[in-house]
Amino acid sequence: MKKSILQLLEALRQKNASRCAELSLKFANIAEADYSIFLETVTTALAEPAPADPAVAIAAEAATATLAEAHRIQSRNRIESSLIASKLPKPAQDLARTHLETALTSEADLPQAKIDAELASVRTAFAAFNSVGRIHAVSGVTLDSADKLTLACEAALGVKESMNKGVPAFRGLREMYVAITGDHDLAKLTGGGGFSGTRMLASEAVITGDFPNILLNSMTKRLLQDWAELALDGLGNLYTKQSISDYKLQDRVREGYFGELSSVTEGDAYTEISYPTDELVTYQVSKYGNLLSISEETIRNDDLGAIARFPGRLARAGRWTLKNYITNFFKNNPNYTADSVAWFNAGHYNLSTVALSQDSLIADEVALLTQTEKDSGEPLGLPLDWLMVPPALAATARQINQTNTAGSNAFFQRFGANNERIYVNEKLTDVTDYYYGTNQNNAPFLEMGFLDGIENPQIFLANQPTIGTQFTMDELQYKVKMVFAGAIIDFRGVGKHVVAG
Numbered sequence: 001m002k003k004s005i006l007q008l009l010e011a012l013r014q015k016n017a018s019r020c021a022e023l024s025l026k027f028a029n030i031a032e033a034d035y036s037i038f039l040e041t042v043t044t045a046l047a048e049p050a051p052a053d054p055a056v057a058i059a060a061e062a063a064t065a066t067l068a069e070a071h072r073i074q075s076r077n078r079i080e081s082s083l084i085a086s087k088l089p090k091p092a093q094d095l096a097r098t099h100l101e102t103a104l105t106s107e108a109d110l111p112q113a114k115i116d117a118e119l120a121s122v123r124t125a126f127a128a129f130n131s132v133g134r135i136h137a138v139s140g141v142t143l144d145s146a147d148k149l150t151l152a153c154e155a156a157l158g159v160k161e162s163m164n165k166g167v168p169a170f171r172g173l174r175e176m177y178v179a180i181t182g183d184h185d186l187a188k189l190t191g192g193g194g195f196s197g198t199r200m201l202a203s204e205a206v207i208t209g210d211f212p213n214i215l216l217n218s219m220t221k222r223l224l225q226d227w228a229e230l231a232l233d234g235l236g237n238l239y240t241k242q243s244i245s246d247y248k249l250q251d252r253v254r255e256g257y258f259g260e261l262s263s264v265t266e267g268d269a270y271t272e273i274s275y276p277t278d279e280l281v282t283y284q285v286s287k288y289g290n291l292l293s294i295s296e297e298t299i300r301n302d303d304l305g306a307i308a309r310f311p312g313r314l315a316r317a318g319r320w321t322l323k324n325y326i327t328n329f330f331k332n333n334p335n336y337t338a339d340s341v342a343w344f345n346a347g348h349y350n351l352s353t354v355a356l357s358q359d360s361l362i363a364d365e366v367a368l369l370t371q372t373e374k375d376s377g378e379p380l381g382l383p384l385d386w387l388m389v390p391p392a393l394a395a396t397a398r399q400i401n402q403t404n405t406a407g408s409n410a411f412f413q414r415f416g417a418n419n420e421r422i423y424v425n426e427k428l429t430d431v432t433d434y435y436y437g438t439n440q441n442n443a444p445f446l447e448m449g450f451l452d453g454i455e456n457p458q459i460f461l462a463n464q465p466t467i468g469t470q471f472t473m474d475e476l477q478y479k480v481k482m483v484f485a486g487a488i489i490d491f492r493g494v495g496k497h498v499v500a501g
Contacts, residue, residue: 001035004066008042019045036070043067071108079115086119089126096122146214149180153218157308159225173304180211186300212476215294215307216461219478222311227456230319234423235326237386238437239446239486243453244285250449252281252489254338256375276375279338283487285451288321292459293475311459314480318457321482327427329446329488330388330435330496336488343488350495356389356396356434361411364436364495371443371492382438382493384414386421392431394424432499443493451483458482 005027013020023042030038043064079100083093096118103118104110153176154162155169163169170176178184244250256276264270292310333344344351349367354360361384368382389397398419404412415421437445460479 001039001066001070002032005035005039005042008039008046008066012042012046015046016048036067036074039067039070068108072104075104075108075110078112079110082112082115082119086123088119088123092122092126150214150217152176152179153214154221156304157218157222157311159218159221161225162221170304172302173299173307174302176215176304177211177299180214212461215476216459216478219307219311219314220459222308223315223459224456226312226315227318230315232319232323232326233425234386234421235323235388235425237421237440238388238423239326239448240440240444240489241453241455242447242449244449244451247285247451249282249284250485250487252283252447252487254279254281254374254490257373257378259376259378274375279374281337281487281489283447283449283485285449285483285485287481287483289457289479289481292478292480294478295475314457314459317480318482322455322484323425323427325484325486326446326448327425329486331428331430333496334488336491343491343494344496344498345491348491350491352495352497353499354497355432355499355501356393356400356497358400358409358411360497361400361436367495368436368438368493380443380492382442384436385439385442386423386437387415388423388425388428388435388437390428390431390433391424391426393434394422397422397434430498432501433497434499435494435496437494440493443490445488445490445493446486447489448484448486455484456482 009020009024009027012023023038023045027038043066079097083097086093086096088096099118099122100110100115103114107114148167151162151165151167152170155165155167156171156176170179174186177186242250255278258273258276262271262273292314294307298306329343333342335341336343336348341347349371352360352363352367354363365384368384369379371380371382372378373380387397397415400409400411401413401415401419401422403409440446458481460481461476
C-alpha cells in the first residue's frame with residue numbers, strides 16, 4: 001500500500017506540486033495503520049479538476065482500484081472477526097463466508113449491518129434444518145434424550161439450574177425409574193439380581209447410561225449445590241488450601257530469615273552471613289466416608305422425598321466433618337510440631353486471658369505487629385484482619401466493629417462494613433474464648449490439603465449387579481467420600497484469648 005501511495009503522490013506532483021508537497025509532509029508523519037485512510041485522501045486530491053493529462057487519468061484510475069482493494073481487505077477482516085464471534089458451526093461459517101465474498105465483488109466496503117444480517121440468516125436456516133425429521137409428541141411430555149432424562153431427574157431432586165428448562169421434573173422415584181429403564185412392570189427388580197441389567201430403554205438416543213448412574217449424577221449436582229450454599233461460615237479464610245495428589249507424607253519446610261547486613265569498613269574483608277535455620281512440618285491426608293444404600297422397596301414405594309433429601313444431608317455431614325476438623329485445631333490447641341510448643345502459648349506471644357473488648361483488640365493488634373521473623377528477629381508488622389467468636393460473643397464483636405463514637409473506635413468496620421470478617425463459629429463451645437489473626441496471604445498459619453484439590457464430599461456408585469448388596473439385598477449402594485488433612489504451619493499470624501468464666 002505504501003508503494004501505491006508513493007506512486008499517487010508522484011502523479012499528484014505532476015498535476016499540483018504544492019498539494020503534493022502538503023500531502024507528502026503528512027505522509028511522512030502517519031502510522032502504517034492509517035495508510036488506508038491516507039490513500040483515500042491522496043485519491044481524492046488526485047481526482048480534483050485539473051488540465052487534461054492522460055498520465056494523471058491513468059494514475060487516478062489505478063488509485064481508485066487500489067482503494068477498493070484496501071476496503072475489501074478491511075471488510076474481510078471484519079467478516080472473519082464476526083464469524084469467530086458468532087460461534088456458528090464450521091459448515092455454517094463456510095456458507096456465510098461464501099455469500100459475503102460474493103457480495104464483495106460489487107461492494108468493496110461492506111457495511112457491518114450486511115455482515116450481521118447474513119450471519120443471522122445463516123443461523124436461522126441451520127436452526128430450521130436441524131429440526132427437520134424430528135417427531136414431536138401431540139400431547140404430554142416425551143423424554144427423547146439422555147439430556148432430557150437427566151434434567152427431569154435433577155429437577156426432581158431439587159437441582160436449581162435444571163429447573164425451568166422446559167422439561168418437567170419427575171413426580172416420583174418410580175416414574176423416574178420407569179422412564180429411564182423402560183421397565184414399566186418393574187420386572188427387572190424381581191430377577192434375583194436387584195438392579196441387574198437396568199439399562200436405559202426409553203430412547204435409542206440413550207445408550208451409555210443407566211438408572212443408577214443418572215441418579216448418581218443428579219445426587220452429586222444437588223450435593224454440590226447445597227455444599228456451596230452452606231459453605232463454612234468464613235472458616236475457609238482461615239487456612240491455605242493445597243491440592244494433594246497421593247496419600248504420602250507431606251513435608252512443609254518453614255525457612256528463617258537473614259539478619260541485618262554487616263557494616264564493612266574501608267580495607268576490611270566481607271564476612272560470611274549467618275544462615276537462617278528451617279523447621280519441618282508434616283501431615284498425611286486421611287479418608288472420611290460412609291455407604292448409602294437405596295433399596296428396591298424405596299423405588300416400589302415411590303419414596304422420592306427421601307432420595308431428594310439425601311444429597312443435602314450428605315452436604316451437611318461433609319460440612320460438619322470438615323468444620324469440626326478445622327475448629328479442633330483452635331479449640332484443642334495442639335503442639336506446633338516444629339518446636340513442640342502449644343500453638344497458642346505465652347512463648348509464642350499469641351495467648352491472652354483478657355475478655356473481648358476494644359482494649360483487648362488493641363493489645364491483639366500490637367501482638368501481631370510485633371511478631372518477629374524467625375532467626376532475624378525483625379518485626380513482621382502483621383495487620384489484625386479477622387475475629388472468630390462463639391455465638392455468645394457475636395453481638396459484642398459486631399458492636400465493636402460498628403461503633404464509631406466521635407471517631408474514637410480504632411476498630412470501626414475493621415472487620416468489614418457488614419461484619420464479614422467476624423466468623424461466628426457455633427462449634428466453639430467455650431462462650432468466652434475468642435480468636436484473632438491476620439490474612440493468610442500475610443502469614444499462613446494453617447494448611448489444609450485435599451486429595452486432587454476436592455474440598456466437597458464425592459459420591460461413587462458400587463455398580464456391580466452380580467456381587468455385593470445389589471445381588472444379595474436388591475440395593476443400590478453409593479459411597480460418600482472425603483479425603484483431606486491439615487497441619488499448623490506457623491503461630492505468628494494467629495492468637496487466642498482463654499477467658500475465665
